[in-house]
Amino acid sequence: MKYLLLKSGLALLLCFLTTNSIAQKTDAFNESNIYEGIEFSMPKVKTTNFLDYEVSISDFGAVKGGVIKNTDAFTKAINFVASKGGGKVIVPRGIWLTGPITLKSNINLHLEEGSLIVFSKDFDDYKIIKTSYEGLNAYRCISPINANGVENVGITGNGIIDGGGDAWRPINRNQITSAHWEKLVSQGGVLSEDGKTWLPSEKAKKGFEKKINYTTTTTINDSELNSIKDFLRPVMVSIVNSKRVLLDGPTFQNSPAWNLHPLMCEDVIIRNCKIRNTYYSQNGDGLDLESCNNALVYNNTFDVGDDAICIKSGKDKDGRDRGIPTKNVIVKNNVVYRGHGGFVIGSEMSGGINNVHVSNCTFIGTDIGLRFKSTRGRGGIVENIYISNIDMIQIAADAISFNMYYFSKRPAFYDSGTYETNNQEEPLVAITEETPSFRNIFMKNIMVCESGIAAFFMGLPEMNLKNVSLENSVFQTKKGITTIDSEGLALSNVKIIASDDYALTLYNTKKVKTNDLMFNESKSAIRILGSKSVDIQFNKRDFPNANDILISKKVEKNSVKIK
Template sequence: MKNKFQKYVYVLMFLSFFTGSAQEITPVPASIYENIEIEMPKVSLVSFPSLVVSIKDYGAVEGGFEKNTKAIEKAIYEVSKKGGGTVKIPRGIWLTGPITLRSNINLHLEDGALLLFSKDFNDYPLVDTSFEGLNTTRCTSPINALSAVNIAITGKGVIDGNGDAWRPVKKGKMTASQWSKLVASGGVLSEDGKIWFPSESSKKGFESRDYFNVPNISSKKGLEAVKDFLRPVMVSLVKCDKVLLDGPTFQNSPAWNIHPLMSSNIIIRNLNIRNPWYSQNGDGLDLESCHNVLIYNNTFDVGDDAICFKSGKDKDGRNRGISTENVIVKNNTVYHAHGGFVIGSEMSGGVKNVHVSNCNFIGTDVGLRFKSTRGRGGVVENIYISNINMINIPTDAIRFNMFYSGNSPILEENQSAEDEARDENKVAVTEETPAFRNIYMKNIIATNSGKAAFFMGLPEKSLENVSLENAILEAEEGITVIDTRGLKLKNVKVISKKTEALTIYNSQDITVDAFTFSENEKAVVKVLGTQSANINLKKSDFKNSEKQVVIAKLLAKETVSFQE
């Protein structure tokens, strides 16, 4: 019996030498599905066969000097061919070109593993894809998958996209010594000397576009000539189902960091997502036209928006017609970012049925950010946000902007507030008119902000049915409401240092109940514009309403009513 037992142990040891040990996939905690305001489907979790291989078994060489593209590709191919399993990246530095994930593959990075992507642009051929919501052509993403099922990236290692090799950098975002070092490293400067490009091809691409980062070039020859400008997102998962990202640090991406597109049953958890604060288009997570998603226990510190929901841009997005919906976002922390939680501006396919709760935004430019513009179309609705803590938000703790044209929340050197100035003139409501409605926020605390909240719809299409309940907002400026219908403020305290606590302009059906405020030399509520109507305040909230509530002379006194 003893000999048989020993023989059994030796067999197990022999197998484990070649296969390693299978990586357990932790179930989703029941708490993630608790206290959700709308019915959400359970997200399918990945599972993998017990086969585990190391990339070293396929000839990979650590150290960061030799590319391991072929070894990693072979490991993934062989494991997929055998029905799936785990491809292990051991501790060490592993240089590689693009990695394509196949169905039933778990790419697992051990603690201490650094997967470093090559900065040789020739490793990344052009492919047809979508970027910034448009059908376009970009360089192949460092990690990519198309129509794969049951895939994962797990472990405690680091994935580095070598993004500094790709990204243009604006002089105003660096110190003098950083800028001098960057210029001395090579590359070329813009004509005015204020933007550094990694190559002449990158500069040429920048000069060829009219708007954002998609050049006005369609020919293959023309695109090849500006190839260096066509920065890829680091992780591109297109039309995939059953996806798990769990554990690693994703950093230094060429453009957006993680971009699930037209995919479903996605779990994104326990990630550390980082980009330098100066990184152009250095978003953390852009979830686009995806269904059934969980995003929890992640940390973001990035150069652009952190957690951003999209669904295509303008005609391309409307033709795609795939919304982002059924998403739960919980227990995330965001440090530097243009926005903590963001919807838009590319939302032409719609965003709906979203729950966001228990998140901290620490120093993000904007806290809760909603953005769109005429021409987008699409509907954003049924968004539930609760238990959000924000501190040191330099601009708006909450911001709805329907005149977004690409400005950073904190204006950069080449940007002007006039670029996104409100247009008083109404235009026809068509399929190109964006709609934001039925958005509910409660238990919100923001301290030391630039502005408490900014709600702005379109003159022809109001921001509709937004609710803010149980909030404490400390800011230099109070709440501004423009072209909004059906706004409800309940149990909201505004500590405004410089302006009125609440300014309402051309808005209707506004209800304010249990409103408290700090005293300054300004009035508390100001109602302006010729279109404002049916503003309902609680009488008990104002000790001296004649002085505390100011109504524009052009408006009838009945515009504002005081309820008992």
């Protein structure tokens, strides 16, 4: 018999005690133990190795103070050290204003304690290039820090890098307070035609109102591109097609779009960094690891305006044509505060994602904790994802979310919660190369307190979410677990303390097995809905009272077994 008759205070105590039972994760990881407990075989990530040679940007005419641009000094220092075979380019204490910085092979851009690199807010400093933006081949302004085709490159030290993103980003009126909005408008910029969005300039507004992505297939000449240049905001740190990349120590903040974006890179290490953006920063992701192979992400802190730690591999046809999955990734001992998602896969995953280990992370006040998202049109396969020892508190929405209708219309009854009572049939869609697939995802030791929804698993009717397991976990939330269009769900030793809803709702879900499932005795337990719900097995010890399980008339009686 597995009941939890818990009042809120006792529920919180249980959550706290269970969380602390795995709290060894407070110890920082390092190169000697980062590979412990990994469920798949992968080569050790190759590390950077820089020559014992260094110069200061001051030696090349850099002037601190934040008034004089030091673009030439950075360029000269990097070129000089590169000509000597590599080494450190030192950024001393002080405020250093600059335009874009292009890194070269064997360069370690090292920020000393108290140093602050501030990127220019003069858009003329940033030329338009062909690059990748949000998974598509696109025109964008060059990134403040950029590198392409380099090897053995690093950004290290305890300084701060500010991307000047507040000069680039649009701001929606509903994202900030009335007082903030009035101050923003009074300081300049322009408003969109509907008056709901602030933009930095008329050029930015022109690009915004066209509502297109400005991909490289867009028919547009140089003059037209320049007329909307201010709209083409870049990611802050763009490292493309490179090997042995190290980001270790700095604070990265105030990015025009995404903050850190390694793209098509091998052997990437991101550790001991602080990644920050304002809570209202449009597309203000923390880290977007895209089409990368062999990566370590550990001992970092994120507080951002969009998703925090993101794994991606390109979008739609561009991503499928690129055909480079992200694989062999270890994510350990990171803390996420604000963010749309703590750890995220998608939605740009068209090249595939596999062999990802995530453990010993803490999410505090994040909108969604573990977030998986895609939509029809993406294609790609996400598989072999292993997640463990995750603590979450005050998650606004879903602690765990699988959404295969991201930014697309999903059946109305999914949103209303009425499910089958609307008598609507799910659309039948053919499976093609554009159909995304998520499968073989394993989660354990997930501890959630004071949060909104325990979990929401939603696949597609034509491509169910497959083989997801959840074990040894506690959810102290307002609502329980819902699964839709899923197959092969396994729940073992899962405690669902849902104050306002069913502990578990299954809709058109197949091949479900539970063992040691615990829930509030005073609340409704389980409901099974949808004519496609079949092969569902519960442990008899968990349900001595048959009334704990509500089975819809649309579900065949022999589809649910208690034994």
